[in-house]
Amino acid sequence: MNWWETDFVAVRDNKLWIAGRDAAALAERYGTPLYVYGKDRILERYARLDDALARHSALPARICYAMKANPHRGILRLLQRRGGWIDAVSPCEVETALKAGFPAERILFTGTSVSRADLRAVFAIDGLTVNIDAAEQLDLMSEIKPEFPSKAVRVSVRWNPGIGRGFNPRVVTAGKRSSDGTPIKFGVEPKKVIGVFARARKLGFRPVGLHQHLGSGWVREDFGLVRAAVDRLVRQAREVEKAGFPLEFLDFGGGFGPRYLKNRAVFPVEDYIAYLSDAVAKAGIAVKALAIEPGKYMVGDAGVLLLGVEYVKESYGNIFACVDGGTFNTVPRPAIYLQAHHEIVNACRVEGTAKARITVAGNLCETGDVFGRERSMPLPISGDILAVLCAGAYCRSMASNFNLREIPREILI
Numbered sequence: 001m002n003w004w005e006t007d008f009v010a011v012r013d014n015k016l017w018i019a020g021r022d023a024a025a026l027a028e029r030y031g032t033p034l035y036v037y038g039k040d041r042i043l044e045r046y047a048r049l050d051d052a053l054a055r056h057s058a059l060p061a062r063i064c065y066a067m068k069a070n071p072h073r074g075i076l077r078l079l080q081r082r083g084g085w086i087d088a089v090s091p092c093e094v095e096t097a098l099k100a101g102f103p104a105e106r107i108l109f110t111g112t113s114v115s116r117a118d119l120r121a122v123f124a125i126d127g128l129t130v131n132i133d134a135a136e137q138l139d140l141m142s143e144i145k146p147e148f149p150s151k152a153v154r155v156s157v158r159w160n161p162g163i164g165r166g167f168n169p170r171v172v173t174a175g176k177r178s179s180d181g182t183p184i185k186f187g188v189e190p191k192k193v194i195g196v197f198a199r200a201r202k203l204g205f206r207p208v209g210l211h212q213h214l215g216s217g218w219v220r221e222d223f224g225l226v227r228a229a230v231d232r233l234v235r236q237a238r239e240v241e242k243a244g245f246p247l248e249f250l251d252f253g254g255g256f257g258p259r260y261l262k263n264r265a266v267f268p269v270e271d272y273i274a275y276l277s278d279a280v281a282k283a284g285i286a287v288k289a290l291a292i293e294p295g296k297y298m299v300g301d302a303g304v305l306l307l308g309v310e311y312v313k314e315s316y317g318n319i320f321a322c323v324d325g326g327t328f329n330t331v332p333r334p335a336i337y338l339q340a341h342h343e344i345v346n347a348c349r350v351e352g353t354a355k356a357r358i359t360v361a362g363n364l365c366e367t368g369d370v371f372g373r374e375r376s377m378p379l380p381i382s383g384d385i386l387a388v389l390c391a392g393a394y395c396r397s398m399a400s401n402f403n404l405r406e407i408p409r410e411i412l413i
């Protein structure tokens, strides 16, 4: 069995099968490029988190799907029916979640550089919780509040615990600076947290939660730092409670993902849930619910992008599989983040003796438009179908129309 095989993608007769269907037949039927998402895989991921939370914590848990990872309507409906919650980051995401059937009570709006227009839009929705990203955001909130005089809008505070973690400096969302020097814009620094709770209440809002999000794409070796951040959040929650602000929920954010790489041990999600549940129980705080915000974990490996090989080109000794899609329009991650790796499999001949080092080249006018560089795989031929794995999260949602190319069709099976 290959390291990347799951109950969603598997090899049979040296061909790739997706959710029990022949990948090449799906490509033939729907055309390429094509995103294929698997319902069962997503539900399995959800159930795994749900079970772990039920096993380790006596408190009710909220699995808030970070819909920025993939706002496909069918996926949202699936999670809504399971009783999921939503992490939304723009009014349009909030609107989309409501349309998919999520009640406002199950949506947390976590904006950044929030505008007056954003605040007006979210204050108008009864039951929604607004997560505050900056002490200064309260100035705007106080300006808009008089338009909603009789409303005690539910708010929480996104604090920045001072440490963060992600697979790439561009997706570390806590701490002072990223490892590439970028100042980190998210959250309220510790010394301002109590002040934000106090001012929010004074302005007529109803403070109900404390939140953090450290970054995205953790692997096993990040567990130590993540545990330290869990401890910090729990300690801060105790301070908030002591200052006279009882908390309804503590939100640990997202960050854990599927396995993108062969040589990277996956983050131990169940141990993490055990750890945070235990930390909350031991702290003796009176929170009524725990929340996590998985994006990648929920949908990352439940999606595949199918590409058709147009021709194989040889130039200066490089071999290119030239495919019918471009990274920016389909799976932009490898073009944006140096460290982003997506395994690529020839769906028509998974294994073969004549292996070559193939660069999978897209159809855009940009050198960085390669899905994978010098990958060892059987030499493809024109008409083969290549599958880019782990394409369920931050692929369609970050795709653009660069070069005026269309964004591919999506199917959920």
Ligand code: LLP
Pocket: 066, 069, 087, 110, 171, 173, 213, 215, 216, 217, 253, 254, 255, 256, 257, 293, 294, 295, 296, 297, 333, 393, 394
């Ligand atoms: N909660 C908040 C407040 C977030 O900002 C994010 C992701 C999540 C939860 C979900 O994180 P996840 O479980 O998916 O790691 N475009 C990047 C990922 C950016 C994630 C931003 N925030 C990528 O393609 O890797």
